[in-house]
Amino acid sequence: MSASLDTVFAALADPTRRAILTMLLEDDMAVTDVAEPFEMSLAAISKHLSILTRAGLIAQEKRGRVKWCKLQPDAMREASVWMQGFGQFEPIHLDAFERFLERELGEGDLG
Template sequence: MQPSLDAIFAALSDPTRRQILSMLLEDDMAVTDVAHPFEMSLAAISKHLTILTRAGLISQEKRGRVKWCKLEPDALRDASVWMQGFGQFEPVNLDAFERFLEIELGEERELQESSPADRIA
């Protein structure tokens, strides 16, 4: 069963869960290692991991006595496809846009500063 977009976006709505996903980009991690950088209980981290698991963003597997978390690489595919529907426009390159404005505004300024006789010629 594939998780719904609602479950995926709800899971992504929390900054702790987004940070956990970023951590799992590097490699699989034990639950205790996932919990280490956060100032919250292991039970609280486990709740976050459960939400991520139900959304299909991660999987959890018990290896011996240790529970491991793994990022599911295809989990965001449906959400990504849905979001791309809104990306009908090219992203704006702000540096290039700034250079364009400088050139355009510079030419306009030069025209305004030139004498009327220069404009006729």
């Protein structure tokens, strides 16, 4: 894997950063609006945004006095291409897997 791919996956490893990216799918957002749903300081959100920016997943720009965040979806292209290499494997069918576990472990053991 290339260093940029490592950086993208490291950025995507955090659930807060994934949530931020999901929010930015809708539209550009001011940093303060990005921070609003999270129970953490603006400084902590800014660190998450810096990591996403370094990974190329978002861009930040100042518009007047407000700093805005914009999704950069092309940055995930290399990661997507890498993951598609695993597409030749059969998907896991969770319902069938659960039925198998019920048979093996006995009914009612899976809660």
